[in-house]
Amino acid sequence: MLPQIVEIKYKPGKENNDADYMTRQDDQGRDDKDEWPRGTVTWDDEVIATACTRSKTKQQQQPLLPTNDTVVLNTPIATKASTKSIPAATTPIDLTHDRIRQAQEGDSNITTIVKQLTDGKKNDQFCFQDNILFRLIRKKGRGTLSKVAYLPNSLISTAMDAFHDHPLSGHFGTTRTFNKLKARYWWPQMRRAVEQHIRSCDKCARHNIRRTKEDGHLKNIQPPDDVFQIVHMDFWGPMTTSDDGNRYVLVLTDNLSKYVIAEAYPDCTAKTAAKFFVEKYILVHGAPERLITDNGTHFSNALMKTITQTTNIKHAFSASYHPQTNGQVERFNATFSAQLAKYCNKEKSDWDVFLQQVVNAYNTGIHATTGFAPYELAFGRKFRSPFDSTSPVVKLSRATDFYKYLQRSRKIIINAACENIRQQHHLSKQRYDTNRKDTTYDIGDLVYVKVCSNRHKLDERWLGPFEIIQRCGDQNYIVGEQGTTRTDRCHVSQLRQVVERHNVALLAN
Secondary structure: OOOOOOOOOOOOOOOOHHHHHHHOOOOOOOOHHHOOOOOEEEEOOEEEEOOOOHHHHHHHOOOOOOOOOOOOOOOOOOOOOOOOOOOOOOOOOOOOHHHHHHHHOOOHHHHHHHHHHHOOOOOOOEEEEOOEEEEEEEOOOOOOEEEEEEOOHHHHHHHHHHHHHOOOOOOOOHHHHHHHHHOOEEOOOHHHHHHHHHHOOHHHHHHOOOOOOOOOOOOOOOOOOOOOOEEEEEEEOOOOOOOOOOOEEEEEEEOOOOOEEEEEEOOOOHHHHHHHHHHHHHHHHOOOOEEEEOOOOOOOOHHHHHHHHHOOOEEEEOOOOOHHHHHHHHHHHHHHHHHHHOOOOOOOOOHHHHHHHHHHHHHOOOOOOOOOOHHHHHHOOOOOOOOOOOOOOOOOOOHHHHHHHHHHHHHHHHHHHHHHHHHHHHHHHHHHHOOOOOOOOOOOOEEEEEOOOOOOOOOOOEEEEEEEEEEEOOOEEEEEEOOOOOEEEEEHHHEEEOOOOOOHHHHHO
């Protein structure tokens, strides 16, 4: 609480010792017992706070910058907002001119240049003053020369720690760190050394946000020869519980025709997924050659494994937190959810009533990728809408002729759809791969793994290092944590290579 003025009383000058105390704060030669407690004086049971004049405060303040061009970076800093101080560095960072002068004497490259200058050989890039070798830098645009100390190899690591790792430098990126260093020092391959130091910084690798595109070029799934050979399956939800008790939608999409089958369910268990796959798909359209799902427990379980093995279906799983692998069905989920919302009531309790109507509207519309309606590709004929007018004439052809016509027409439209899909794949790949690295790893490489969920503001964005144990396909890897038996399957976009820190002296040479 802020103090409040209760009463103002007159105090004679001879008795007003507070005014003297404000200008005489020197404790030297005084006994602690003979003076009032520092900061307060009591009088008539009221507390009178002493004040410190502005001039006296300035006299007590220490100079902020040390003399003799000393760089002191290991002093704890206290602020008004907090009494905590920044932890001091374990060893003092000494980059004074005396230290640079001493280190230059033991550097062979510097001594060679100094000898040339002292022998009278002209060199427009260097000058030797006060027994220190300086590099002459001409600033762009202005043409003025400035001199910075030639930093010997033995002090490069110290300068890196001071201007990047230290709290006063903030672990910033290459440009900021390089600009700070080049204004004070110079050495050969300076920018390359700064880049390597920051790329190999463990803290930066764990916490920095990647501003570039994620690694890994686009790998498209080639269209199959016929419909219902490759299918994608995924759960959508949870949603608001409907009047019928449903919260999830199980969606299955054919890779070639884009035909969709969807059902609403109250849960997303393995039993529900298996029952839908067998009753709604296999018993109606036959067993596919390949099933693609995510790694959820409703798909990755013993029951689904038994069904796929019994029916000779290859079950492929997408990498964790990489829905692009199962993008065919994920794209439909984004489409139909918006359409459902347009027909729901305010309470969103009847969303499952319109599910089949929305799915039918999708299946009977022209798909942008194939150029055909999914229903037409799947069944070889156009869908007759309830809104279409009926023809008074019915043409009946012989069964053998119709079958030949059906086979021929299906082959034509499937070939045309496959060609359209390949063209769209080519355009998508061109757009996706632009300015993107196609990184690959070998077994035994060390990598960081991206934190994809349950991360707080100040938590690490990348964990590790992990070791590459196995390669699965073109872009998926099995990684293991060092010292444990824990393994995980990751996409290349979720990995980041651990860069080994090299000796900066080798780069300078």
